[in-house]
Amino acid sequence: MGKGITSRSEDYSQWYNDLVVKADLAEHSAVRGCMVIKPYGYAIWERMQAILDKRFKDTGHSNAYFPLFIPKSFFSKEASHVEGFATECAVVTHYRLKNDGEGNIVVDETAKLEEELIVRPTSETIIWNTYKGWIESYRDLPILVNQWANVVRWEMRTRLFLRTAEFLWQEGHTAHATHDEAVEEAERMLEVYADFAEQTLAVPVIRGVKTENERFAGALETYCIEALMQDGKALQAGTSHFLGQNFAKAFDVKFTSKEGKLEHVWATSWGVSTRLMGALIMAHSDDQGLVLPPKLAPIQVVIVPIYKTEEEKANIDGFVQTLTNELQDMDISVKYDDRDTQRPGFKFAEWEMKGVPLRVAVGARDLQNGTVELARRDTQTKETVSQEGLAVTIENLLGIIQENIYHKALSFRSEHITEVNSYEEFKDVLESKGGFISCHWDGTVETEKRVKEETKATIRCIPLDAKEEAGVCIFTGKPSGKRVLFAKAY
Amino acid sequence: MGKGITSRSEDYSQWYNDLVVKADLAEHSAVRGCMVIKPYGYAIWERMQAILDKRFKDTGHSNAYFPLFIPKSFFSKEASHVEGFATECAVVTHYRLKNDGEGNIVVDETAKLEEELIVRPTSETIIWNTYKGWIESYRDLPILVNQWANVVRWEMRTRLFLRTAEFLWQEGHTAHATHDEAVEEAERMLEVYADFAEQTLAVPVIRGVKTENERFAGALETYCIEALMQDGKALQAGTSHFLGQNFAKAFDVKFTSKEGKLEHVWATSWGVSTRLMGALIMAHSDDQGLVLPPKLAPIQVVIVPIYKTEEEKANIDGFVQTLTNELQDMDISVKYDDRDTQRPGFKFAEWEMKGVPLRVAVGARDLQNGTVELARRDTQTKETVSQEGLAVTIENLLGIIQENIYHKALSFRSEHITEVNSYEEFKDVLESKGGFISCHWDGTVETEKRVKEETKATIRCIPLDAKEEAGVCIFTGKPSGKRVLFAKAY
Numbered sequence: 006m007g008k009g010i011t012s013r014s015e016d017y018s019q020w021y022n023d024l025v026v027k028a029d030l031a032e033h034s035a036v037r038g039c040m041v042i043k044p045y046g047y048a049i050w051e052r053m054q055a056i057l058d059k060r061f062k063d064t065g066h067s068n069a070y071f072p073l074f075i076p077k078s079f080f081s082k083e084a085s086h087v088e089g090f091a092t093e094c095a096v097v098t099h100y101r102l103k104n105d106g107e108g109n110i111v112v113d114e115t116a117k118l119e120e121e122l123i124v125r126p127t128s129e130t131i132i133w134n135t136y137k138g139w140i141e142s143y144r145d146l147p148i149l150v151n152q153w154a155n156v157v158r159w160e161m162r163t164r165l166f167l168r169t170a171e172f173l174w175q176e177g178h179t180a181h182a183t184h185d186e187a188v189e190e191a192e193r194m195l196e197v198y199a200d201f202a203e204q205t206l207a208v209p210v211i212r213g214v215k216t217e218n219e220r221f222a223g224a225l226e227t228y229c230i231e232a233l234m235q236d237g238k239a240l241q242a243g244t245s246h247f248l249g250q251n252f253a254k255a256f257d258v259k260f261t262s263k264e265g266k267l268e269h270v271w272a273t274s275w276g277v278s279t280r281l282m283g284a285l286i287m288a289h290s291d292d293q294g295l296v297l298p299p300k301l302a303p304i305q306v307v308i309v310p311i312y313k314t315e316e317e318k319a320n321i322d323g324f325v326q327t328l329t330n331e332l333q334d335m336d337i338s339v340k341y342d343d344r345d346t347q348r349p350g351f352k353f354a355e356w357e358m359k360g361v362p363l364r365v366a367v368g369a370r371d372l373q374n375g376t377v378e379l380a381r382r383d384t385q386t387k388e389t390v391s392q393e394g395l396a397v398t399i400e401n402l403l404g405i406i407q408e409n410i411y412h413k414a415l416s417f418r419s420e421h422i423t424e425v426n427s428y429e430e431f432k433d434v435l436e437s438k439g440g441f442i443s444c445h446w447d448g449t450v451e452t453e454k455r456v457k458e459e460t461k462a463t464i465r466c467i468p469l470d471a472k473e474e475a476g477v478c479i480f481t482g483k484p485s486g487k488r489v490l491f492a493k494a495y
Numbered sequence: 496m497g498k499g500i501t502s503r504s505e506d507y508s509q510w511y512n513d514l515v516v517k518a519d520l521a522e523h524s525a526v527r528g529c530m531v532i533k534p535y536g537y538a539i540w541e542r543m544q545a546i547l548d549k550r551f552k553d554t555g556h557s558n559a560y561f562p563l564f565i566p567k568s569f570f571s572k573e574a575s576h577v578e579g580f581a582t583e584c585a586v587v588t589h590y591r592l593k594n595d596g597e598g599n600i601v602v603d604e605t606a607k608l609e610e611e612l613i614v615r616p617t618s619e620t621i622i623w624n625t626y627k628g629w630i631e632s633y634r635d636l637p638i639l640v641n642q643w644a645n646v647v648r649w650e651m652r653t654r655l656f657l658r659t660a661e662f663l664w665q666e667g668h669t670a671h672a673t674h675d676e677a678v679e680e681a682e683r684m685l686e687v688y689a690d691f692a693e694q695t696l697a698v699p700v701i702r703g704v705k706t707e708n709e710r711f712a713g714a715l716e717t718y719c720i721e722a723l724m725q726d727g728k729a730l731q732a733g734t735s736h737f738l739g740q741n742f743a744k745a746f747d748v749k750f751t752s753k754e755g756k757l758e759h760v761w762a763t764s765w766g767v768s769t770r771l772m773g774a775l776i777m778a779h780s781d782d783q784g785l786v787l788p789p790k791l792a793p794i795q796v797v798i799v800p801i802y803k804t805e806e807e808k809a810n811i812d813g814f815v816q817t818l819t820n821e822l823q824d825m826d827i828s829v830k831y832d833d834r835d836t837q838r839p840g841f842k843f844a845e846w847e848m849k850g851v852p853l854r855v856a857v858g859a860r861d862l863q864n865g866t867v868e869l870a871r872r873d874t875q876t877k878e879t880v881s882q883e884g885l886a887v888t889i890e891n892l893l894g895i896i897q898e899n900i901y902h903k904a905l906s907f908r909s910e911h912i913t914e915v916n917s918y919e920e921f922k923d924v925l926e927s928k929g930g931f932i933s934c935h936w937d938g939t940v941e942t943e944k945r946v947k948e949e950t951k952a953t954i955r956c957i958p959l960d961a962k963e964e965a966g967v968c969i970f971t972g973k974p975s976g977k978r979v980l981f982a983k984a985y
């Protein structure tokens with residue numbers, strides 16, 4: 006294993022790529038833009054899935070599954086939606102290969118589809134076409150459904166987890182009888198995401214709404230959570246859309262209200278993806294590798310024995326067995342790394358690279374002294390502690406580590422939200438420090454686009470908690486009622 | 496809701512279709528051959544996933560994720576594999592749509608892929624291409640990986656769950672240093688499937704191996720579990736393949752052995768799919784709807800209140816709350832159906848259709864008498880029982896129901912395995928009774944094909960526990976050493 010990753014200060018982007026591969030999280034596949042999620046990376050994703058899935062179910066949602074393919078014509082039914090997705094989609098045109106007689110496998114031109122199928126980039130269209138058959142009356146509402154699935158968007162420039170042609174995600178699609186109920190749902194799910202990001206991923210996020218320019222194709226309002234990475238760039242970590250009646254109108258989905266009137270149904274959709282893996286990595290990790298918050302770590306505690314003789318090893322084994330049982334009873338996941346093919350130093354570096362929150366080293370002298378050595382991944386500190394009450398010590402420490410990782414990220418973010426009141430200042434901060442820049446903006450798409458062209462910064466969101474404050478747009482000098490957050494973003 | 500499903504005796508096939516839709520399990524989508532798995536159906540699939548996933552992890556496997564797309568050239572590398580799958584696959588040829596200027600969304604012909612991509616029908620090729628980068632030495636082996644994924648096979652005639660163009664499955668792909676270890680793995684996973692089918696699905700299965708003719712494309716040996724449906728047709732419920740070194744050779748995957756020799760890696764793959772939903776339905780259900788074994792039921796107990804006044808309702812609510820808490824503490828899933836929009840009779844029929852194993856009805860008089868009425872879905876019997884120790888009564892009854900469903904299916908199967916010793920007898924049994932027909936066969940592909948042409952029956956498997964027994968092939972009269980099982984199959 007060895008160190009072998011580029012440092013963040015040297016080349017942040019290369020550091021990320023190195024880490025993803027060296028920590029065994031993912032790798033590029035032979036298919037352009039598609040990744041292989043390796044077992045260790047997938048185990049972290051599974052933890053995310055399990056925790057999110059429980060939160061979805063606790064808020065009344067059920068899972069279902071809809072087709073991978075979407076007929077091309079469905080796409081065209083919601084005008085802004087097709088514009089948003091048509092330029093980057095995988096198109097299935099044929100349904101058979103054949104041997105050309107000379108030993109080559111070729112597409113069978115006689116097996117051409119009448120209508121092309123698009124590999125779903127998102128499922129609003131196929132789902133609303135389905136909901137049409139499920140909804141007649143207000144009694145059929147709300148529909149609160151989520152889907153765990155793969156989607157494909159033909160990105161030209163890809164990066165592992167952050168931007169891949171195929172990625173894994175969940176997409177919630179709900180149907181409601183009223184405008185207000187749908188807005189409430191969109192806001193509820195945003196809060197589920199925000200709480201998950203902060204409590205589980207230990208990543209502080211800003212809750213906000215997108216400007217018209219950055220809104221989801223087909224939404225009336227896009228709520229988002231925005232996180233800050235260590236290089237000062239923002240990352241959109243989840244979105245929840247209030248879709249109004251757009252998809253209900255496009256697919257003619259009406260219901261009879263309590264009052265007996267026929268009305269179009271109100272909709273939301275919301276999703277997070279394997280992109281969260283990128284956010285997790287870039288928010289916490291360091292030059293030694295991955296740093297995982299305990300709540301997400303597939304292995305929370307690794308135990309490494311230090312021994313010279315088989316007898317020493319046998320004694321350590323006995324101690325570890327007892328400790329492991331105690332920890333497992335507390336639902337703490339433990340790995341005993343007693344490989345005899347590697348030295349302790351190699352193991353330390355490997356588990357450090359993989360971000361295991363806590364390492365326990367135990368040697369023959371420890372057994373005599375009734376101690377072990379604990380090494381925290383987050384602070385890179387070691388201490389010798391008593392074996393007395395060790396399981397509880399470990400449990401408490403995992404809680405402290407979770408907190409510490411969050412607060413470290415929170416401090417970093419606090420230091421990287423800068424209020425500016427002029428365009429000069431804006432450009433200066435963007436260049437020198439990065440992070441979120443809080444400033445006034447005149448509310449037009451035009452201004453946002455021009456700032457983006459000139460600086461590459463976009464409006465990440467209008468924070469939900471933004472205060473009313475009279476000011477002037479840093480770019481045009483026109484009046485503005487509240488500050489927005491700009492940043493360069495992933 | 497109402498009854499409204501065709502009876503099995505009238506039209507078994509229509510009964511199945513009716514049931515799948517009426518029990519809210521799945522429906523056809525707008526995309527040819529692709530299904531929508533509805534929330535209730537998906538909840539059953541999630542139970543299957545959770546239980547299988549735990550069994551895979553308990554046997555040392557980890558999950559990972561590989562690309563949806565497979566380059567066409569990969570397909571061609573294993574000759575029998577491409578033959579098996581090329582004739583029914585979805586081919587991606589373009590990566591962009593565009594507006595043709597007249598408002599039509601069309602394929603952008605300038606965005607044609609250099610090499611076509613196949614939507615995975617199974618992932619051996621892309622995975623073995625990946626494993627090449629993971630394996631150098633015997634220390635890297637075994638690799639024990641599973642993937643939960645969607646796959647696409649362009650079936651022309653589709654049926655919900657049983658045969659769909661897109662389906663959900665898991666596919667295990669393992670790599671080993673030796674022939675024997677790979678065979679052991681293939682056999683171990685077959686036993687995991689068999690045990691899951693019998694213990695969880697309550698479906699008895701026959702463990703066997705496929706004949707050459709029915710083997711997986713690219714396998715040296717295909718192990719299978721075969722179940723019997725109520726119409727006397729067999730259903731292959733899971734397969735586990737010993738792939739030999741075929742894929743390692745096709746993708747040039749070698750390792751350095753302990754002895755320092757460079758050798759090709761040995762492989763297995765194994766999978767079960769949403770087809771299991773079809774097996775589950777057809778093995779147990781009846782003319783009133785779905786019958787679910789308790790271990791798979793998303794709702795194990797439904798409680799229906801019978802009341803005339805609000806006061807009665809309030810008293811029942813109190814009783815139900817206590818019972819529900821007790822049951823939930825025992826990990827029994829309960830639904831209290833206190834909708835005031837439907838009468839009890841309607842609710843009874845609905846939960847019967849959805850296969851809830853146990854129904855508790857409780858009225859004002861029950862509260863006075865200290866009783867409730869329990870109705871078993873499997874036997875369609877009711878009894879009045881005491882409220883004393885009710886939670887334990889229910890827990891025991893769920894165990895009894897699970898057993899009973901299994902034994903009912905087992906008896907049916909025992910009655911439908913018929914030994915025959917002549918081709919006349921074979922055709923007669925096949926026609927009059929169906930089920931598995933145990934007979935001698937000369938071991939040739941030719942004979943198997945001819946019997947299939949004449950009778951539509953195929954060899955489902957050579958049972959693993961088939962005894963050595965001298966006999967003659969029912970078709971050719973040539974000598975045979977053991978009996979095989981023929982049947983018509985799904």
